[in-house]
Amino acid sequence: MATSARYPARPTQESQTVTDLHRHLREKLLAAIADLGLPATEAAGMLRLDPPRNRDHGDVALGAFQLAKLAKLPPPKFAAEIAARIAADDIIESAVAAGPFVNFKFRRGAMAREVLTAIHSDAAPYGKAATNDQVVCIDFSSPNIAKPFHIGHMRSTVLGNALCRIHRHLGATVHGINHLGDWGMPFAKMMTAYMRFGDEVELHKSPMRHMFELYKRYDAEAKANPELNEEAAQRFKALESGEDNEERRMWQLLRDESLKAFQGPYSRLGVTFDHITGESFFEDKMDAAMARVEKAGVLEESDGADVVWLKDQGIKQPCLLRKSDGTTLYHTRDLAAAFYREETFHPTRILYIVGGEQKLHFAQLKGVLIKMKEAIADAIEHVPFGLVLSKGPEGKWEKFASRSGNAVFLDEILDEAVRKVRGVIAEKNPDLDDPDAVAEHVGVSAIIFNDLKNGRIKDVKFDWDAMLAFEGETGPYVQYACARLSSILRKVDLPVPAVDSIDFELLADAERVLLTMMDFAAAVQRAADQSEPSVVTHFTIALAGEIHSYLADHYVVSAEPAVRNARLVLVDAARRLLTTGLDLLGIKAPERM
RNA sequence: GCGCCCGUAGCUCAGCUGGAUAGAGCGACGGCCUCCGAAGCCGUAGGUCAGAGGUUCGACUCCUCUCGGGCGCGCCA
Incomplete structure (x- = not known):
């Protein structure tokens, strides 16, 4: 179907947000490709940079198959030619051919500078598209x-x-x-x-x-x-x-x-x-909508009802717009709503x-x-x-039906979650201020997070145990990371240093955290393009995991000042990014829990 | 009957629109609190990606069929 100027095609992968580091690498690669005598535009379309499955290979990888074909070279040979043409600079650390792949590594200092500066910049939210007319x-x-x-x-x-x-x-x-x-x-x-x-x-x-x-x-x-x-x-x-x-x-x-x-x-x-x-808002707008349908000449009478046949579009069932008793239907109102x-x-x-x-x-x-x-x-x-789905009497997963009485009120679920969180707080953090408010917030968040965790098309198996689990890939796990980061910032009791003031090279040991942070913009864009919030949910789980892991053997408070300052910026950035990620899901990040 | 969706480790799921040894969490087992929050971290075990063909240099990913589960198919929304 052709798309009009008013309704342009959806954003594609090509326009997807990438970091300046990726842009730099891409430019270098385009130059290398041109140097090898390939047609620029055609080659540019084939230039796809993906994170390798196994991140030990590098930060980004280029599978040289298609380009090699264009160059009429065996892929490993082509990969080697490309790698030889990408010189290390202040951003790119290395380009290594590995069979038909070229693996690239960014300099850790450059990576830290890029991602931390972007996160701390107040000019625009991190991950925001440059322009958006949608x-x-x-x-x-x-x-x-x-x-x-x-x-x-x-x-x-x-x-x-x-x-x-x-x-x-x-x-x-x-x-x-x-x-x-x-x-x-x-x-x-x-x-x-x-x-x-x-x-x-x-x-x-x-x-x-x-x-x-x-x-x-x-x-x-x-x-x-x-x-x-x-x-x-x-x-x-x-x-x-x-x-x-x-x-x-x-x-x-x-x-x-x-x-x-x-x-x-x-x-x-x-x-x-x-x-x-x-x-009901469309009550007085349905006559006009029906008139518009009629005027378009697509309305037909069938068994006393007004319908639109859609067989030419491969839809066998007609769309009913008016019942034989003259009243309107769901479709009529949705149509009026679309026009409105x-x-x-x-x-x-x-x-x-x-x-x-x-x-x-x-x-x-x-x-x-x-x-x-x-x-x-x-x-x-x-x-x-x-x-x-809920578990039926015979242990089979079946659809919730409000009439059969197995429907569960949302309030009951939220209450149960809150009650359980309250118990955890009493056990783990008995001195917490206002524990009831925190429990309400963390409990409700857990339920929301659970719902947004899996791909939306999948049926949700309503399972109290999973819903009220607070360990592993859960809302409280991510919120806990936020609380832990906030706690460190409190404990240091110093203002977070200016991003520019730190030595980025000192964050080389945080490469996994930085690499994960760099995925944020693409994750948000993909979530929007595919209407799939779970991409963002998984991002927050991944970042929380990386920062937890990092914190396990990298101390902040007791580190020497230069290292401490660098790590403070990292901790603050992780906290901000997790807060933003959770915010996109409609969840707040607590300072304490 | 026709159409659509789903099928990945014991369980619940990822797998970035075909790429290098298929990844997590839970559960199981084993470690880690005399430095910042153990709601945490580290490790071990566990998979013929439902099955069979096909396309491809390459398939969990695309196509066809089969099996299993689900949803929908004219005056409900």
């Missing part, structure tokens, strides 16, 4: 507020929050949007349930619990009484009529109470939105952080826009994620 709408969390906030809602919330932060860090204009499910049949069912079995006192006392009870009761009763669903459909029709009637007042009441109840989990998770525009966002925000990307089971829905949404020849179609991007 306007990114992120549609996330978007819970159906007629149901309680449970573990299943957390993924979209936490993933979307992290993606908002990551894009902002890269300098994009971001609109975080909570597209609440506050319209349609689920809401009508809740209204019906409330009017039949509800209790106003209970509703105000504990809205989430009460609505959960109503939800379960409705589900059970509707199985025996299908007319309940008919009543709900009628109530939805009455609501959508736009008249000031009982349904509308009921809708308002339930919506207000739900929204209030949802503030609890949101504030605990530290998640905020730029716009809370639920489906286009006009209001002029986005380059619209990310829908919605479970993978809705893949067809978003393919259809995009398909309709493509068929209508709407430019916004190019911006539509479904960011799917895996299900949350």
Whole structure:
């Protein structure tokens, strides 16, 4: 599909952020390649510098296969020719041919200077892209507020929050949007349930619990009484009529109470939105959206419903935009939302952080826009994620279902995590100030971190033990590194020296830490390009591991002044970078824990 | 039935859009607190990358098929 100027292709690996050291090496290599008589542009495209699997080989490696073919030389011979043409200088320490590879090493002092200066510079956040014209709408969390906030809602919330932060860090204009499910049949069912079995006192006392009870009761009763669903459909029709009637007042009441109840989990998770525009927000915009579809000449009637066929795009199921009773659907509202966002925000990307089971829905949404020849179609991007599974009675992993009652309220999980952290604090750090606040913070972070650790497409196996583990690759592990670094800075009780003032050569023993730090910018960029926050999560784990390892046998406080100063800058940089990394995930780094 | 996703160590997962001996954490076993936080560090054991073909100089990575698990498929969201 051709992309318009308004909706340019996504950033590619080529434009990916690299350090000045890499740029320097790349220039040298291009000169060497030119010296060997290869066509410059073609060769430049083949010039890929990757960190070698085994970092003992070097800091970056060039696999010379493609270039050697272009040069009509055997790869080992070509690699040797390249290596011979890269002279050591104040940045490059060595270039060594190893079979078909060329391995490069940067000077440790140059590496330390580059990465530490960049981290300490206040001009721009480390890892920020030079320019960024992207306007990114992120549609996330978007819970159906007629149901309680449970573990299943957390993924979209936490993933979307992290993606908002990551894009902002890269300098994009971001609109975080909570597209609440506050319209349609689920809401009508809740209204019906409330009017039949509800209790106003209970509703105000504990809205989430009460609505959960109503939800379960409705589900059970509707199985025996299908007319309940008919009543709900009628109530939805009455609501959508736009008249000031009982349904509308009921809708308002339930919506207000739900929204209030949802503030609890949101504030605990530290998640905020730029716009809370639920489906109901588009109530008065759907006629215009439908008219636009009609005008494009793609709307067809089928069994009394209005649909758009997408067979030419390989989608067999039609997209339903209006039911035979005249009411609207999920698709209608998403379409109206897409038009609204286009006009209001002029986005380059619209990310829908919605479970993978809705893949067809978003393919259809995009398909309709493509068929209508709407430019916004190019911006539509479904960011799917895996299900949350729980262990069933027979030990099999199965989908959480709120109706079967195995749903776990998010608050319960957070409370459990906080309780456990509180216990750890009592044991390990009994003198800590305000342990309850720290426990709340570390416990909640552990849950968030756990959710952002694995690739988003994977199903999450809900496992209390893993969720509440605080050792190894966990949130507390990374936060602990931050606390430990802060502690060292406190103990030294000296201002962190100016970066320029230290002898960078003294940090040669921290090469693994420095090398890991250099990966940060690329990690953030990749996380944004692929909508994959776990890349950042893994970065924080890696850096925490390297700094912990370094600290085990490199003392700061007792080192001689020149070494101490250099290490202070390193420690401060590691703390800053870990803090930034965690911040991108929506987690704060504690000074003490 | 059709479409899509997943399958890597006992468990939970990485593997940077094909590259050099497949890496972590947990669990197991063994070490390290008379210098900065042991929520830590160091080491040992553990893998025919589900299976079979194919493409390639080179495949965990791409293609085809098979097996296993999951999700989706017209008036729900």
